[in-house]
Amino acid sequence: MKTGRRDRKKQQTRQALIEAALRLVDERGLDHVTVEDIADAADVSPRTFFNYFASKDEAITGDLFVEDDGTGERLLSAAPGVPVVEAFLNAMAPGLTAMQDDRDVWFLRMRVMEANPSLILSLIARSSAAENQLVRVVAKRLGLPQAHPYPAVFAAAAGGAVRTAMMRWPSARRPLTDLVDEAFSYLATGLADPRGEQGSPGGQSPRDEQDPADPINERRNEL
Amino acid sequence: MKTGRRDRKKQQTRQALIEAALRLVDERGLDHVTVEDIADAADVSPRTFFNYFASKDEAITGDLFVEDDGTGERLLSAAPGVPVVEAFLNAMAPGLTAMQDDRDVWFLRMRVMEANPSLILSLIARSSAAENQLVRVVAKRLGLPQAHPYPAVFAAAAGGAVRTAMMRWPSARRPLTDLVDEAFSYLATGLADPRGEQGSPGGQSPRDEQDPADPINERRNEL
Protein backbone atom coordinates (compact mmCIF):
# COMPACT_ATOMS: atom_id res chain seq x y z
CA MET A 1 0.00 0.00 0.00
CA LYS A 2 2.97 2.31 0.45
CA THR A 3 4.95 1.85 -2.68
CA GLY A 4 4.68 5.16 -4.48
CA ARG A 5 7.59 7.47 -5.03
CA ARG A 6 5.86 9.98 -2.82
CA ASP A 7 5.83 7.73 0.21
CA ARG A 8 9.38 6.71 -0.43
CA LYS A 9 10.48 10.31 -0.44
CA LYS A 10 8.55 10.98 2.71
CA GLN A 11 10.24 8.13 4.44
CA GLN A 12 13.61 9.36 3.25
CA THR A 13 12.97 12.88 4.49
CA ARG A 14 11.87 11.55 7.84
CA GLN A 15 14.95 9.40 8.14
CA ALA A 16 17.18 12.28 7.09
CA LEU A 17 15.65 14.53 9.73
CA ILE A 18 16.08 11.94 12.46
CA GLU A 19 19.65 11.24 11.55
CA ALA A 20 20.52 14.90 11.25
CA ALA A 21 18.93 15.62 14.59
CA LEU A 22 20.74 12.80 16.35
CA ARG A 23 24.06 13.57 14.79
CA LEU A 24 23.98 17.28 15.43
CA VAL A 25 22.76 17.01 18.99
CA ASP A 26 25.33 14.35 19.67
CA GLU A 27 28.03 16.65 18.40
CA ARG A 28 26.98 19.95 19.89
CA GLY A 29 24.45 19.34 22.63
CA LEU A 30 20.72 19.93 22.51
CA ASP A 31 20.64 23.67 23.09
CA HIS A 32 23.30 24.38 20.54
CA VAL A 33 21.23 22.87 17.78
CA THR A 34 18.24 24.72 16.40
CA VAL A 35 15.44 23.27 14.36
CA GLU A 36 16.78 25.34 11.51
CA ASP A 37 20.13 23.57 11.81
CA ILE A 38 18.45 20.22 11.61
CA ALA A 39 16.27 21.21 8.70
CA ASP A 40 19.26 22.59 6.83
CA ALA A 41 21.24 19.44 7.42
CA ALA A 42 18.36 17.41 6.03
CA ASP A 43 17.93 19.91 3.22
CA VAL A 44 14.35 20.86 3.87
CA SER A 45 12.78 24.03 5.15
CA PRO A 46 12.37 24.52 8.88
CA ARG A 47 8.64 24.63 8.36
CA THR A 48 8.77 21.16 6.90
CA PHE A 49 10.43 19.84 10.02
CA PHE A 50 7.24 20.55 11.90
CA ASN A 51 5.21 18.70 9.33
CA TYR A 52 7.02 15.59 10.45
CA PHE A 53 7.52 16.15 14.15
CA ALA A 54 5.48 18.02 16.67
CA SER A 55 8.54 19.14 18.53
CA LYS A 56 12.28 19.20 18.31
CA ASP A 57 12.48 16.52 20.97
CA GLU A 58 10.21 14.18 19.10
CA ALA A 59 12.68 13.81 16.26
CA ILE A 60 15.28 12.68 18.75
CA THR A 61 13.44 10.49 21.21
CA GLY A 62 11.98 8.47 18.37
CA ASP A 63 8.79 6.56 18.00
CA LEU A 64 9.80 3.69 20.20
CA PHE A 65 6.85 1.41 20.29
CA VAL A 66 4.80 4.33 21.49
CA GLU A 67 2.41 4.35 18.61
CA ASP A 68 0.18 1.50 17.69
CA ASP A 69 2.51 -1.17 16.53
CA GLY A 70 0.11 -3.96 17.31
CA THR A 71 1.21 -4.52 20.89
CA GLY A 72 -2.24 -3.74 22.16
CA GLU A 73 -3.91 -6.08 19.72
CA ARG A 74 -1.54 -8.91 20.53
CA LEU A 75 -2.14 -8.43 24.21
CA LEU A 76 -5.87 -8.63 23.71
CA SER A 77 -5.72 -11.66 21.47
CA ALA A 78 -3.52 -13.72 23.78
CA ALA A 79 -5.03 -16.97 25.01
CA PRO A 80 -7.48 -16.32 27.85
CA GLY A 81 -5.65 -18.40 30.42
CA VAL A 82 -2.38 -16.48 30.13
CA PRO A 83 -1.69 -14.07 33.00
CA VAL A 84 -1.51 -10.41 32.05
CA VAL A 85 2.15 -9.95 32.81
CA GLU A 86 3.11 -12.87 30.64
CA ALA A 87 0.77 -11.81 27.89
CA PHE A 88 2.21 -8.34 27.97
CA LEU A 89 5.76 -9.57 27.71
CA ASN A 90 4.84 -11.73 24.77
CA ALA A 91 2.97 -8.91 23.10
CA MET A 92 5.96 -6.67 23.45
CA ALA A 93 8.48 -9.13 22.10
CA PRO A 94 8.21 -8.15 18.42
CA GLY A 95 8.70 -4.51 19.31
CA LEU A 96 11.74 -5.34 21.38
CA THR A 97 13.39 -7.39 18.69
CA ALA A 98 12.68 -4.59 16.25
CA MET A 99 14.63 -2.34 18.56
CA GLN A 100 17.41 -4.88 18.72
CA ASP A 101 17.66 -4.73 14.97
CA ASP A 102 17.91 -0.98 15.12
CA ARG A 103 20.40 -1.30 17.87
CA ASP A 104 22.91 1.25 16.56
CA VAL A 105 20.38 4.03 16.24
CA TRP A 106 18.95 3.28 19.65
CA PHE A 107 22.32 3.28 21.32
CA LEU A 108 23.04 6.65 19.80
CA ARG A 109 19.68 7.83 21.01
CA MET A 110 20.34 6.68 24.51
CA ARG A 111 23.72 8.34 24.53
CA VAL A 112 22.22 11.59 23.35
CA MET A 113 19.57 11.35 26.01
CA GLU A 114 22.05 10.63 28.77
CA ALA A 115 23.94 13.71 27.71
CA ASN A 116 20.81 15.87 27.59
CA PRO A 117 18.58 14.90 30.50
CA SER A 118 15.67 17.02 29.41
CA LEU A 119 15.29 14.55 26.58
CA ILE A 120 14.81 11.75 29.05
CA LEU A 121 11.90 13.68 30.45
CA SER A 122 10.52 14.03 26.96
CA LEU A 123 10.85 10.32 26.46
CA ILE A 124 9.07 9.62 29.70
CA ALA A 125 6.30 11.99 28.79
CA ARG A 126 5.93 10.35 25.41
CA SER A 127 5.89 6.83 26.74
CA SER A 128 3.20 7.80 29.17
CA ALA A 129 0.99 8.21 26.14
CA ALA A 130 1.65 4.57 25.37
CA GLU A 131 0.86 3.71 28.96
CA ASN A 132 -2.54 5.26 28.61
CA GLN A 133 -3.31 2.91 25.80
CA LEU A 134 -2.02 0.08 27.93
CA VAL A 135 -4.35 1.05 30.74
CA ARG A 136 -7.33 0.68 28.46
CA VAL A 137 -6.15 -2.56 26.96
CA VAL A 138 -5.43 -4.18 30.30
CA ALA A 139 -8.76 -3.07 31.68
CA LYS A 140 -10.46 -4.53 28.66
CA ARG A 141 -8.62 -7.81 28.84
CA LEU A 142 -9.46 -8.28 32.50
CA GLY A 143 -12.96 -6.97 32.16
CA LEU A 144 -12.34 -4.32 34.79
CA PRO A 145 -14.12 -0.96 34.87
CA GLN A 146 -12.20 2.00 33.47
CA ALA A 147 -11.80 3.51 36.91
CA HIS A 148 -10.31 0.42 38.50
CA PRO A 149 -6.85 1.16 39.82
CA TYR A 150 -5.18 -2.07 38.80
CA PRO A 151 -4.67 -1.33 35.10
CA ALA A 152 -3.20 2.07 35.90
CA VAL A 153 -0.76 0.64 38.41
CA PHE A 154 0.08 -2.13 36.01
CA ALA A 155 0.77 0.25 33.16
CA ALA A 156 2.86 2.56 35.29
CA ALA A 157 4.93 -0.27 36.70
CA ALA A 158 5.32 -2.04 33.39
CA GLY A 159 6.22 1.17 31.62
CA GLY A 160 8.76 1.93 34.27
CA ALA A 161 10.27 -1.52 34.02
CA VAL A 162 10.62 -1.27 30.28
CA ARG A 163 12.10 2.19 30.49
CA THR A 164 14.58 1.03 33.09
CA ALA A 165 15.64 -1.81 30.87
CA MET A 166 16.06 0.55 27.96
CA MET A 167 18.29 2.89 29.92
CA ARG A 168 20.50 0.06 31.02
CA TRP A 169 20.68 -1.45 27.59
CA PRO A 170 23.70 0.33 26.11
CA SER A 171 25.94 -0.30 29.09
CA ALA A 172 24.62 -3.72 30.07
CA ARG A 173 25.70 -5.41 26.88
CA ARG A 174 22.94 -7.94 27.05
CA PRO A 175 19.91 -8.42 24.83
CA LEU A 176 17.16 -5.97 25.59
CA THR A 177 14.67 -8.76 26.16
CA ASP A 178 16.91 -10.10 28.90
CA LEU A 179 16.91 -6.78 30.65
CA VAL A 180 13.18 -6.44 30.35
CA ASP A 181 12.69 -9.90 31.77
CA GLU A 182 14.96 -9.09 34.63
CA ALA A 183 13.15 -5.86 35.41
CA PHE A 184 9.86 -7.70 35.41
CA SER A 185 11.23 -10.35 37.71
CA TYR A 186 11.52 -7.70 40.41
CA LEU A 187 7.93 -6.75 39.86
CA ALA A 188 6.91 -10.39 39.95
CA THR A 189 8.35 -10.87 43.41
CA GLY A 190 6.49 -7.85 44.71
CA LEU A 191 9.62 -5.72 44.81
CA ALA A 192 11.09 -7.97 47.46
CA ASP A 193 14.59 -7.25 48.65
CA PRO A 194 16.82 -8.44 45.79
CA ARG A 195 19.51 -9.59 48.20
CA GLY A 196 17.21 -12.40 49.16
CA GLU A 197 17.61 -11.72 52.86
CA GLN A 198 13.93 -11.78 53.51
CA GLY A 199 11.99 -11.73 50.29
CA SER A 200 10.59 -14.73 48.50
CA PRO A 201 13.12 -15.19 45.69
CA GLY A 202 10.95 -16.54 42.93
CA GLY A 203 12.66 -14.85 39.99
CA GLN A 204 16.08 -15.51 38.61
CA SER A 205 18.85 -13.93 40.59
CA PRO A 206 20.16 -10.72 39.06
CA ARG A 207 23.61 -10.85 37.63
CA ASP A 208 25.62 -7.91 38.79
CA GLU A 209 25.95 -5.04 36.40
CA GLN A 210 29.34 -5.08 34.86
CA ASP A 211 31.64 -2.12 34.70
CA PRO A 212 31.21 -0.31 31.37
CA ALA A 213 34.95 -0.68 30.72
CA ASP A 214 35.14 -4.21 32.02
CA PRO A 215 37.31 -6.20 29.63
CA ILE A 216 36.19 -9.55 30.98
CA ASN A 217 32.89 -11.28 30.28
CA GLU A 218 32.84 -12.00 26.63
CA ARG A 219 29.10 -12.12 26.17
CA ARG A 220 29.27 -8.72 24.51
CA ASN A 221 28.34 -8.14 20.92
CA GLU A 222 26.01 -11.06 20.72
CA LEU A 223 23.58 -8.23 21.14
CA MET B 1 15.37 31.28 60.06
CA LYS B 2 12.75 32.56 57.65
CA THR B 3 11.00 35.24 59.58
CA GLY B 4 12.00 38.48 57.88
CA ARG B 5 9.55 40.67 56.01
CA ARG B 6 11.43 39.85 52.85
CA ASP B 7 10.76 36.15 53.06
CA ARG B 8 7.17 36.73 53.99
CA LYS B 9 6.63 38.84 50.90
CA LYS B 10 8.34 36.27 48.76
CA GLN B 11 6.06 33.59 50.07
CA GLN B 12 3.04 35.77 49.39
CA THR B 13 4.11 36.48 45.82
CA ARG B 14 4.70 32.81 45.20
CA GLN B 15 1.28 31.94 46.56
CA ALA B 16 -0.35 34.66 44.52
CA LEU B 17 1.29 33.40 41.36
CA ILE B 18 0.23 29.82 41.98
CA GLU B 19 -3.33 30.79 42.73
CA ALA B 20 -3.55 33.09 39.76
CA ALA B 21 -2.15 30.41 37.49
CA LEU B 22 -4.54 27.76 38.71
CA ARG B 23 -7.56 29.99 38.60
CA LEU B 24 -6.90 31.40 35.15
CA VAL B 25 -6.05 28.08 33.57
CA ASP B 26 -9.07 26.51 35.18
CA GLU B 27 -11.25 29.22 33.68
CA ARG B 28 -9.77 29.53 30.21
CA GLY B 29 -7.61 26.50 29.51
CA LEU B 30 -3.85 26.32 29.42
CA ASP B 31 -3.19 27.78 25.99
CA HIS B 32 -5.49 30.71 26.53
CA VAL B 33 -3.47 31.91 29.47
CA THR B 34 -0.10 33.53 28.96
CA VAL B 35 2.57 34.04 31.54
CA GLU B 36 1.84 37.73 31.23
CA ASP B 37 -1.77 37.08 32.21
CA ILE B 38 -0.67 35.23 35.30
CA ALA B 39 1.87 37.85 36.26
CA ASP B 40 -0.68 40.60 35.80
CA ALA B 41 -3.20 38.78 37.95
CA ALA B 42 -0.60 38.41 40.67
CA ASP B 43 0.44 42.01 40.14
CA VAL B 44 4.07 41.42 39.33
CA SER B 45 6.04 41.77 36.14
CA PRO B 46 6.23 38.83 33.76
CA ARG B 47 9.95 38.73 34.33
CA THR B 48 9.36 38.16 38.00
CA PHE B 49 7.27 35.12 37.27
CA PHE B 50 10.37 33.41 35.98
CA ASN B 51 12.27 34.29 39.10
CA TYR B 52 9.88 31.97 40.90
CA PHE B 53 9.18 29.25 38.38
CA ALA B 54 11.31 27.80 35.67
CA SER B 55 8.34 27.31 33.42
CA LYS B 56 4.68 28.11 33.13
CA ASP B 57 3.81 24.51 33.91
CA GLU B 58 5.80 24.49 37.09
CA ALA B 59 3.55 27.07 38.70
CA ILE B 60 0.59 24.81 38.04
CA THR B 61 1.81 21.30 38.71
CA GLY B 62 3.16 22.37 42.07
CA ASP B 63 6.02 21.18 44.15
CA LEU B 64 4.34 17.99 45.24
CA PHE B 65 6.88 16.26 47.39
CA VAL B 66 9.24 16.43 44.46
CA GLU B 67 11.83 18.50 46.23
CA ASP B 68 13.68 17.37 49.28
CA ASP B 69 11.07 17.30 51.94
CA GLY B 70 12.89 14.79 54.07
CA THR B 71 11.41 11.69 52.49
CA GLY B 72 14.82 10.46 51.46
CA GLU B 73 16.30 11.00 54.90
CA ARG B 74 13.41 9.23 56.60
CA LEU B 75 13.76 6.29 54.26
CA LEU B 76 17.43 6.00 55.02
CA SER B 77 16.99 6.30 58.75
CA ALA B 78 14.29 3.65 59.03
CA ALA B 79 15.12 0.67 61.21
CA PRO B 80 17.39 -1.76 59.35
CA GLY B 81 15.00 -4.70 59.51
CA VAL B 82 12.14 -2.91 57.78
CA PRO B 83 11.59 -3.93 54.14
CA VAL B 84 12.11 -1.17 51.59
CA VAL B 85 8.52 -0.96 50.47
CA GLU B 86 7.28 -0.53 53.99
CA ALA B 87 10.03 1.94 54.84
CA PHE B 88 9.15 3.93 51.75
CA LEU B 89 5.47 4.07 52.60
CA ASN B 90 6.31 5.25 56.10
CA ALA B 91 8.75 7.83 54.82
CA MET B 92 6.15 9.20 52.49
CA ALA B 93 3.39 9.45 55.05
CA PRO B 94 4.15 12.99 56.23
CA GLY B 95 4.19 14.25 52.67
CA LEU B 96 0.88 12.58 51.96
CA THR B 97 -0.84 14.03 54.99
CA ALA B 98 0.54 17.42 54.03
CA MET B 99 -1.24 16.96 50.73
CA GLN B 100 -4.39 15.95 52.51
CA ASP B 101 -4.28 19.22 54.40
CA ASP B 102 -3.92 21.11 51.15
CA ARG B 103 -6.67 19.05 49.69
CA ASP B 104 -8.60 21.88 48.05
CA VAL B 105 -5.63 23.19 46.14
CA TRP B 106 -4.66 19.72 45.05
CA PHE B 107 -8.10 18.86 43.82
CA LEU B 108 -8.13 22.01 41.76
CA ARG B 109 -4.71 21.08 40.46
CA MET B 110 -5.86 17.64 39.45
CA ARG B 111 -8.92 19.05 37.75
CA VAL B 112 -6.80 21.50 35.81
CA MET B 113 -4.46 18.72 34.81
CA GLU B 114 -7.25 16.44 33.68
CA ALA B 115 -8.50 19.23 31.49
CA ASN B 116 -5.04 19.97 30.06
CA PRO B 117 -3.27 16.66 29.50
CA SER B 118 0.04 18.23 28.60
CA LEU B 119 0.22 19.24 32.24
CA ILE B 120 0.03 15.62 33.28
CA LEU B 121 3.07 15.01 31.17
CA SER B 122 4.78 17.88 32.91
CA LEU B 123 3.88 16.39 36.24
CA ILE B 124 5.25 13.04 35.23
CA ALA B 125 8.43 14.61 34.00
CA ARG B 126 8.82 16.50 37.23
CA SER B 127 8.17 13.54 39.45
CA SER B 128 10.75 11.58 37.56
CA ALA B 129 13.26 13.97 39.07
CA ALA B 130 12.07 12.79 42.47
CA GLU B 131 12.37 9.21 41.28
CA ASN B 132 16.01 9.77 40.49
CA GLN B 133 16.62 10.75 44.04
CA LEU B 134 14.69 7.69 45.13
CA VAL B 135 16.89 5.48 43.00
CA ARG B 136 19.96 6.69 44.80
CA VAL B 137 18.42 6.43 48.24
CA VAL B 138 17.13 2.91 47.70
CA ALA B 139 20.47 1.78 46.32
CA LYS B 140 22.18 3.26 49.33
CA ARG B 141 19.82 1.68 51.80
CA LEU B 142 20.23 -1.75 50.28
CA GLY B 143 23.92 -1.36 49.69
CA LEU B 144 23.50 -2.04 45.99
CA PRO B 145 25.78 -0.63 43.29
CA GLN B 146 24.50 2.41 41.41
CA ALA B 147 24.05 0.42 38.25
CA HIS B 148 21.93 -2.30 39.83
CA PRO B 149 18.54 -2.44 38.19
CA TYR B 150 16.46 -3.03 41.29
CA PRO B 151 16.43 0.54 42.63
CA ALA B 152 15.46 1.90 39.24
CA VAL B 153 12.60 -0.55 38.85
CA PHE B 154 11.55 0.13 42.40
CA ALA B 155 11.51 3.88 41.89
CA ALA B 156 9.64 3.66 38.63
CA ALA B 157 7.01 1.33 40.03
CA ALA B 158 6.65 3.22 43.28
CA GLY B 159 6.45 6.55 41.48
CA GLY B 160 3.83 5.13 39.17
CA ALA B 161 1.81 3.78 42.04
CA VAL B 162 1.84 7.10 43.85
CA ARG B 163 0.92 8.97 40.70
CA THR B 164 -1.92 6.59 40.03
CA ALA B 165 -3.24 7.13 43.53
CA MET B 166 -3.02 10.89 43.08
CA MET B 167 -4.97 10.83 39.88
CA ARG B 168 -7.72 8.77 41.44
CA TRP B 169 -7.85 10.88 44.55
CA PRO B 170 -10.37 13.54 43.59
CA SER B 171 -12.95 11.09 42.31
CA ALA B 172 -12.32 8.28 44.75
CA ARG B 173 -13.34 10.24 47.81
CA ARG B 174 -11.07 8.31 50.08
CA PRO B 175 -7.97 9.40 51.95
CA LEU B 176 -4.92 9.61 49.72
CA THR B 177 -2.99 7.26 51.97
CA ASP B 178 -5.66 4.63 51.39
CA LEU B 179 -5.29 4.91 47.66
CA VAL B 180 -1.52 4.74 47.88
CA ASP B 181 -1.74 1.64 50.05
CA GLU B 182 -4.11 0.05 47.61
CA ALA B 183 -1.87 0.81 44.66
CA PHE B 184 1.07 -0.70 46.48
CA SER B 185 -0.93 -3.79 47.33
CA TYR B 186 -1.01 -4.60 43.63
CA LEU B 187 2.71 -4.24 43.45
CA ALA B 188 3.12 -6.39 46.54
CA THR B 189 1.30 -9.29 44.90
CA GLY B 190 3.53 -9.08 41.86
CA LEU B 191 0.78 -7.54 39.74
CA ALA B 192 -1.26 -10.70 40.04
CA ASP B 193 -4.68 -10.74 38.49
CA PRO B 194 -6.81 -8.60 40.82
CA ARG B 195 -9.85 -10.79 40.27
CA GLY B 196 -8.12 -13.42 42.33
CA GLU B 197 -8.65 -16.10 39.69
CA GLN B 198 -5.09 -17.23 39.87
CA GLY B 199 -3.00 -14.76 41.77
CA SER B 200 -2.02 -15.05 45.42
CA PRO B 201 -4.32 -12.50 47.02
CA GLY B 202 -2.16 -11.18 49.83
CA GLY B 203 -3.34 -7.60 49.86
CA GLN B 204 -6.72 -6.23 50.80
CA SER B 205 -9.34 -6.69 48.15
CA PRO B 206 -9.96 -3.56 46.12
CA ARG B 207 -13.24 -1.85 46.69
CA ASP B 208 -14.82 -0.91 43.42
CA GLU B 209 -14.45 2.64 42.32
CA GLN B 210 -17.62 4.50 42.94
CA ASP B 211 -19.41 6.60 40.42
CA PRO B 212 -18.33 10.25 40.72
CA ALA B 213 -21.94 11.28 41.13
CA ASP B 214 -22.84 8.39 43.42
CA PRO B 215 -25.01 9.73 46.21
CA ILE B 216 -24.55 6.69 48.42
CA ASN B 217 -21.53 5.81 50.48
CA GLU B 218 -21.20 8.50 53.08
CA ARG B 219 -17.50 8.15 53.70
CA ARG B 220 -16.99 11.34 51.77
CA ASN B 221 -15.63 14.49 53.30
CA GLU B 222 -13.81 12.71 56.03
CA LEU B 223 -10.97 13.38 53.71
Add this chain to the structure above:
DNA sequence: GGTCGAACTTGCAGTCGCTGCAAACTTTTA
Protein backbone atom coordinates in the same frame (compact mmCIF):
# COMPACT_ATOMS: atom_id res chain seq x y z
C1' DG C 1 -0.13 12.31 -22.82
C1' DG C 2 -2.68 15.62 -20.69
C1' DT C 3 -5.38 17.19 -16.93
C1' DC C 4 -7.25 17.42 -12.42
C1' DG C 5 -7.08 16.87 -7.55
C1' DA C 6 -4.68 15.46 -3.56
C1' DA C 7 -0.63 15.54 -0.93
C1' DC C 8 3.55 17.79 0.28
C1' DT C 9 6.70 21.82 0.75
C1' DT C 10 7.69 26.35 1.62
C1' DG C 11 7.78 31.31 3.13
C1' DC C 12 5.75 34.64 5.94
C1' DA C 13 4.15 36.76 9.79
C1' DG C 14 3.15 36.33 14.21
C1' DT C 15 2.70 34.65 19.26
C1' DC C 16 4.70 33.13 23.19
C1' DG C 17 7.99 30.88 26.43
C1' DC C 18 12.07 31.80 28.31
C1' DT C 19 16.89 34.03 29.21
C1' DG C 20 20.75 37.35 30.27
C1' DC C 21 21.77 41.69 31.57
C1' DA C 22 21.87 45.89 33.98
C1' DA C 23 19.46 49.42 36.31
C1' DA C 24 16.27 50.53 40.04
C1' DC C 25 14.43 49.45 44.26
C1' DT C 26 13.84 47.28 49.07
C1' DT C 27 15.22 45.03 53.07
C1' DT C 28 18.90 43.71 56.17
C1' DT C 29 23.20 44.43 58.50
C1' DA C 30 26.60 47.01 60.66
Add this chain to the structure above:
DNA sequence: TAAAAGTTTGCAGCGACTGCAAGTTCGACC
Protein backbone atom coordinates in the same frame (compact mmCIF):
# COMPACT_ATOMS: atom_id res chain seq x y z
C1' DT D 1 22.87 56.35 57.98
C1' DA D 2 25.66 53.96 54.79
C1' DA D 3 26.96 49.89 52.71
C1' DA D 4 25.67 45.19 51.43
C1' DA D 5 22.78 41.81 49.93
C1' DG D 6 18.62 40.36 47.81
C1' DT D 7 14.52 41.36 44.64
C1' DT D 8 11.95 43.42 40.95
C1' DT D 9 11.65 45.17 36.59
C1' DG D 10 12.31 46.58 31.69
C1' DC D 11 14.59 45.60 27.64
C1' DA D 12 16.34 43.22 23.95
C1' DG D 13 16.69 39.02 21.94
C1' DC D 14 16.56 33.91 20.65
C1' DG D 15 14.14 30.20 19.17
C1' DA D 16 10.18 26.88 19.31
C1' DC D 17 6.00 26.44 17.26
C1' DT D 18 1.54 27.68 14.47
C1' DG D 19 -1.88 29.13 10.81
C1' DC D 20 -2.32 30.52 6.39
C1' DA D 21 -1.91 30.79 1.61
C1' DA D 22 0.79 30.13 -2.42
C1' DG D 23 3.65 27.13 -4.95
C1' DT D 24 5.26 22.51 -6.31
C1' DT D 25 5.17 17.44 -7.00
C1' DC D 26 2.92 13.32 -7.59
C1' DG D 27 -0.66 9.94 -8.68
C1' DA D 28 -4.89 8.72 -10.92
C1' DC D 29 -7.99 8.69 -14.42
C1' DC D 30 -9.64 9.58 -18.90
